[in-house]
Every structure is written in structure tokens, then in C-alpha cells.
């Protein structure tokens with residue numbers, strides 16, 4: 337332990353070939369010397385991408401995709417990257433063809449359209465076809481076809497597609513060295529992987545429970561509130577009022593995991609993001625936090641404040657850490 341620490345301290349700062357930041361420890365991944373933060377970004381993108389094919393993770397990546405969409409909504413850089421998807425949904429809803437030319441004419445962004453489309457095509461979201469009149473039409477690629485097959489008959493199909501594709505595109509931008517960096521997402525992943533899971537992907541954060549029902553231990557009857565189970569025990573089983581609680585079993589579900597607010601704030605500052613702005617968005621769009629309207633979003637315990645994080649984020653972070661460990665395993669520091 338001591339010797340490796342010494343070695344690390346003795347290492348010179350070197351430039352990560354992906355993010356350009358100077359770090360002491362770089363790993364050789366696919367021929368590039370990159371830093372640990374970049375490896376985590378790659379792992380997150382992979383988990384997000386593969387998560388859609390995994391029934392256990394699919395709901396989680398859609399939840400996170402919605403949060404990512406809301407997070408970057410006001411970021412002007414994100415508009416360019418999200419606009420082909422927005423236009424496609426529009427065309428689909430009113431059932432008109434999506435001509436590449438009309439997108440080209442309307443393109444007002446700094447980042448070239450070709451570059452944005454290249455990414456959509458590589459991800460299997462879109463394909464370009466020639467129409468009978470020789471015009472280029474943007475149509476669904478394999479991935480979108482698959483999604484339409486799966487969700488086509490639901491009335492929220494475009495919400496689901498919008499969420500997942502936005503999440504995929506934005507997390508993929510971690511791999512684009514000159515794409516806008518969505519630092520608040522990096523900061524969130526950073527905080528969650530430090531505080532809520534260990535390096536093996538086990539969840540170490542404290543769960544936050546919500547009592548969903550109260551069960552009578554005598555007859556097994558289930559009641560929605562403490563008052564009702566109390567009334568039941570007194571009336572049906574004539575239980576003396578001071579003994580009632582020994583006959584009540586609470587049933588609960590985990591609605592979130594606790595993340596100390598100050599650790600999130602530290603990670604945000606380290607990534608150059610204003611904590612106030614993110615907290616404002618958390619409150620406005622319920623980003624990162626659970627979706628139970630009755631439960632608190634931020635709680636206080638022993639003088640510390642905690643965010644009650646949606647379990648979807650923690651589960652995806654857990655997978656990300658496992659993937660990250662696989663990427664790093666066996667690669668020596670360079």
C-alpha cells in the first residue's frame with residue numbers, strides 16, 4: 337500500500353488523451369492513454385447503451401434518460417445534439433417524411449450537422465434512405481425500429497424513446513473529445529460512484545424506506561394507515577391500547593438511497609458546475625431524486641442533509657463501477 341502510494345506521488349503529471357486534463361494515473365485503453373474519470377464516462381455510456389436490452393435495467397435507463405434530458409435542456413450546446421431526434425418525433429407524430437435537406441436548411445448550430453448525424457447513425461438510431469424522388473430521407477435505424485416494435489402501441493412511446501435516445505446521445509458525448517461536456521452529469525456520476533457503491537458495485541448507501549402498509553400480526557389483515565390497524569386491533573381483537581404496536585408489522589419499500597448533499601456539492605465544484613443551479617433543477621424537475629410525491633426529497637439527519645436519490649441512478653452507477661473495474665483490470669498504469 338505504502339509503496340504504491342509513493343509510486344503514485346512520484347509519477348509525473350501527464351495529459352489524458354481524451355479529456356486533455358493532467359493526471360498522475362493514466363490507463364491504456366484501446367491504444368489511448370486515458371484517465372480514470374474518462375474510463376468512468378465510457379463505462380456509463382456502455383451501461384446506458386446495453387441497459388436498454390436488459391429487462392432488469394431498461395426501466396432504470398429510461399428514468400435516467402429523462403433526468404439527463406431535463407438537465408441539459410437549457411444547455412444551448414445540447415440543442416444541436418438533440419434536435420434531429422426532436423424533429424423526427426415531430427414528423428412521426430404528424431406522419432410526414434423527415435427530409436435530410438429540410439434539416440440541413442434549418443441548421444443554425446455551431447456544431448456541423450454531419451457530425452451530429454454521424455453519431456445518430458453509428459448508434460443505430462437513424463438511417464438515411466433515398467426516396468423515389470431521389471431525396472434523402474431520415475428513417476429509423478435498427479435501434480429505433482426495435483423500440484417502436486416494443487413500445488409502439490403505448491401512448492407514451494415518444495416520451496420513452498425521447499428519454500432513452502437523449503440519455504444515450506448525451507452520455508456518448510463523453511467519448512467525443514471536442515463535444516460540449518455535460519459536466520453536471522459527470523459530477524453526479526462522480527458523487528454517486530464515490531458515495532453510494534463500492535468498487536465491486538455493491539450498494540453501500542443507506543436506503544430510505546417508506547411504509548406502505550401495516551399488517552395485523554394476529555390475523556394477517558393489511559391496512560393502509562397506522563390509525564386503521566389500531567382501530568382494527570382494538571375492535572376486532574380487543575387488544576389493550578398500550579399493547580397495540582407489538583401486534584403491528586410495518587411493510588416498507590425502498591424508495592431511494594441517501595447521498596450526502598455536501599459530497600454532491602464538492603463533486604459539482606470540482607467539475608466546475610454551480611451547485612445552486614443544479615439544486616434548482618433538482619427541485620424543479622425532480623432530477624436525481626425518487627418520484628414518490630409524498631416522500632421528502634431532502635432529509636436531515638444528525639445535522640447533515642441528504643438527497644434521497646432515485647434507486648435507478650444508484651443501480652446504474654453500480655453497473656457502471658463493475659464495468660469500469662473490468663475495463664481497468666489487467667491494464668497497467670502507463
Ligand SMILES: [Zn+2]
Nearest residue numbers: 352355371374
Ligand atoms: Zn480524461
Ligand SMILES: [Zn+2]
Nearest residue numbers: 552554555557
Ligand atoms: Zn387482525
